[in-house]
Amino acid sequence: MTERPTGEPLVRLSGVNKWYGELHVLQDIDLSIDRGEVVVVIGPSGSGKSTLCRTINRLEAIESGEITIDGQRLPEEGKELARLRADVGMVFQSFNLFAHKTILENVTLGPIKVRKQSKADAEKRARELLDRVGVGHQADKVPAQLSGGQQQRVAIARALAMDPKVMLFDEPTSALDPEMINEVLDVMTSLARDGMTMVVVTHEMGFARRAANRVVFMDAGRIVESAVPETFFTAPSSERAKDFLSKILNH
Amino acid sequence: MQFFTDNFPLLRDAFLTTLGLSLLAGLLALVLGTVLAAMRVSPIPPLRGLATFYVETFRNTPLTVVFFFIIFGLPQIDFVVSFFVGAVVSVGMYTAAFVAEALRSGINAVGPGQAEAARAIGLTFGQSLREIVLPQAFRTVVPPLGNVWIAMVKNTSIAAGFATTELAATLPRLANANAGDILLILLAVVVGYMLITVPSAYGIHRIERRVAILR
Ligand SMILES: Nc1ncnc2c1ncn2[C@@H]1O[C@H](COP(=O)(O)OP(=O)(O)OP(=O)(O)O)[C@@H](O)[C@H]1O
Ligand SMILES: [Mg+2]
Numbered sequence: 001m002t003e004r005p006t007g008e009p010l011v012r013l014s015g016v017n018k019w020y021g022e023l024h025v026l027q028d029i030d031l032s033i034d035r036g037e038v039v040v041v042i043g044p045s046g047s048g049k050s051t052l053c054r055t056i057n058r059l060e061a062i063e064s065g066e067i068t069i070d071g072q073r074l075p076e077e078g079k080e081l082a083r084l085r086a087d088v089g090m091v092f093q094s095f096n097l098f099a100h101k102t103i104l105e106n107v108t109l110g111p112i113k114v115r116k117q118s119k120a121d122a123e124k125r126a127r128e129l130l131d132r133v134g135v136g137h138q139a140d141k142v143p144a145q146l147s148g149g150q151q152q153r154v155a156i157a158r159a160l161a162m163d164p165k166v167m168l169f170d171e172p173t174s175a176l177d178p179e180m181i182n183e184v185l186d187v188m189t190s191l192a193r194d195g196m197t198m199v200v201v202t203h204e205m206g207f208a209r210r211a212a213n214r215v216v217f218m219d220a221g222r223i224v225e226s227a228v229p230e231t232f233f234t235a236p237s238s239e240r241a242k243d244f245l246s247k248i249l250n251h
Numbered sequence: 252m253q254f255f256t257d258n259f260p261l262l263r264d265a266f267l268t269t270l271g272l273s274l275l276a277g278l279l280a281l282v283l284g285t286v287l288a289a290m291r292v293s294p295i296p297p298l299r300g301l302a303t304f305y306v307e308t309f310r311n312t313p314l315t316v317v318f319f320f321i322i323f324g325l326p327q328i329d330f331v332v333s334f335f336v337g338a339v340v341s342v343g344m345y346t347a348a349f350v351a352e353a354l355r356s357g358i359n360a361v362g363p364g365q366a367e368a369a370r371a372i373g374l375t376f377g378q379s380l381r382e383i384v385l386p387q388a389f390r391t392v393v394p395p396l397g398n399v400w401i402a403m404v405k406n407t408s409i410a411a412g413f414a415t416t417e418l419a420a421t422l423p424r425l426a427n428a429n430a431g432d433i434l435l436i437l438l439a440v441v442v443g444y445m446l447i448t449v450p451s452a453y454g455i456h457r458i459e460r461r462v463a464i465l466r
Contacts, residue, residue, distance in 0.1 A: 088371075109382060
């Protein structure tokens with residue numbers, strides 16, 4: 001892969017607006033994410049965090065503005081869009097593992113069908129990835145036989161198998177029992193250390209402090225504040241961020 | 252017993268006609284119904300509209316009228332088919348609407364997260380339908396599809412009124428010639444249908460248990 005000129009962000013949103021009917025969910029969003037950068041998105045419920053995440057691989061279309069990934073504008077529909085999505089990994093709150101396929105098949109499907117790898121190559125790589133996230137010995141089970149934390153780690157392996165340029169995480173630990181949260185956060189932290197570009201919607205402050213380069217605070221469809229974690233948590237500049245932090249840190 | 256030995260060739264041929272008609276129409280209905288269901292969930296509005304129009308038209312038209320259209324209507328536009336082929340097409344096209352509806356409800360029962368995750372790893376719409384959504388939808392619709400199949404086997408009897416000698420068509424014919432054996436004749440025809448439907452019901456049950464997915 002050829003390196004692009006330094007300074008060009010991997011993901012760039014400029015002037016992005018989105019409506020759900022009357023509701024203006026994303027308002028003039030400008031956001032640039034550099035290669036290897038880990039951005040944590042936080043904000044109150046309904047502020048548009050998931051929507052922001054989902055516009056980056058166009059699971060949601062936008063009404064105006066522009067989104068580019070690696071300098072390429074998001075295609076509208078069809079094969080072009082599918083190809084681009086293959087480069088953007090996504091991890092959902094509810095895992096969304098393919099219910100009728102084994103763990104191994106979950107991870108090899110994309111590489112075989114989209115990247116056109118041979119079954120043998122895809123399986124070899126899938127087993128490596130499953131080992132890396134600590135569920136290698138579960139390869140032949142189906143998703144319902146795994147715990148939530150295990151399923152979410154498989155979902156991360158499934159996304160990694162596509163060798164994505166960037167990974168999106170939408171509240172990856174919110175559906176998990178407390179004792180399983182760390183096993184998932186640990187995998188994510190090690191990914192961040194290895195230089196993966198990541199956008200993570202989460203309320204896990206520990207993860208944000210440990211792994212993020214930047215925290216983006218959203219409220220009512222706008223990006224209100226963007227700062228390094230230490231600054232954001234100790235000295236937020238906006239009233240709304242102060243208010244939000246006092247609520248989540250005090251309970 | 253004399254009655255059966257005398258009429259065995261007729262009953263056997265009629266049974267085979269009903270069986271062939273059912274299998275061919277069932278195949279047509281399955282293929283066409285799957286295409287229609289895919290169209291109904293596609294992101295392209297004209298395809299959705301066309302499929303909805305088809306399903307609503309055929310679901311709300313009596314099968315006899317569909318037969319009339321295929322067997323007597325089509326020749327008006329110089330498209331002549333044999334009675335048997337006309338019956339296959341009529342029953343198949345009619346049943347496709349029900350297959351499409353059953354599949355659509357199955358597709359809707361597959362969580363939206365499944366298709367979303369499929370798209371997120373870069374599968375195209377067609378691939379995510381083929382690899383993820385339809386295989387799961389087929390599993391949940393085995394029982395309703397089974398009902399559609401059994402109803403369809405019985406619906407093939409409409410072909411009796413359109414010059415195809417299937418099981419039901421033997422009823423008036425045998426009854427005229429053997430007025431004393433009406434009950435036996437009825438029994439023979441009913442057994443003919445049950446030879447198809449009872450093993451089908453058993454097979455459907457087996458498939459249902461085999462493909463059930465753990466959730
Ligand atoms: N498909 C949809 N149709 C209509 N409104 C929607 C849709 N999805 C989200 N919304 C609305 O858009 C707003 C932003 O939703 P979004 O899910 O992005 O918020 P969020 O910041 O992720 O919240 P949470 O922390 O609860 O997940 C909310 O008011 C939500 O009700
Ligand atoms: Mg959300």
